[in-house]
Amino acid sequence: MLRLLVYAFLLCAAYFFIKKVARSFLEGYHQGGDRRPAPPPGEAELVRDPQCGAYFMRQKGIKGVVEGKAMHFCSEECYDKYLKRKSRS
Ligand SMILES: [Zn+2]
Structure with a gap:
């Protein structure tokens, strides 16, 4: 019975971990293009x-x-x- 609980816990942990990784991966993918806004020409150069x-x-x-x-x-x-x-x- 204890073993079942451990498995359930591990499954939950794995589920949340994967969800978190997937979310950060997707966010990184969406933000990847415009992380550095271009400075105004001739000013912040x-x-x-x-x-x-x-x-x-x-x-x-x-x-x-x-x-x-x-x-x-x-x-x-x-x-x-x-x-x-x-x-x-
Ligand atoms: Zn100088």
Whole structure:
């Protein structure tokens, strides 16, 4: 009799486990496509500071024009350093 109870319990546990796995699998399948919403163009874009090599969000940096090219720097300091380095070489 005890064995029957154990089997019943195991069956219930297996049933709930499978149900849970199936649900999370289905949810993962449905959410899979649009987990990362695309950032607005040109705004939340990661750019690299050519002076110190740090990556930062474009709108948080400094925009500078070096030799006719628009460049982005993490700070005014890096912009100055880069300009000096460019004028030296
Ligand atoms: Zn920098």
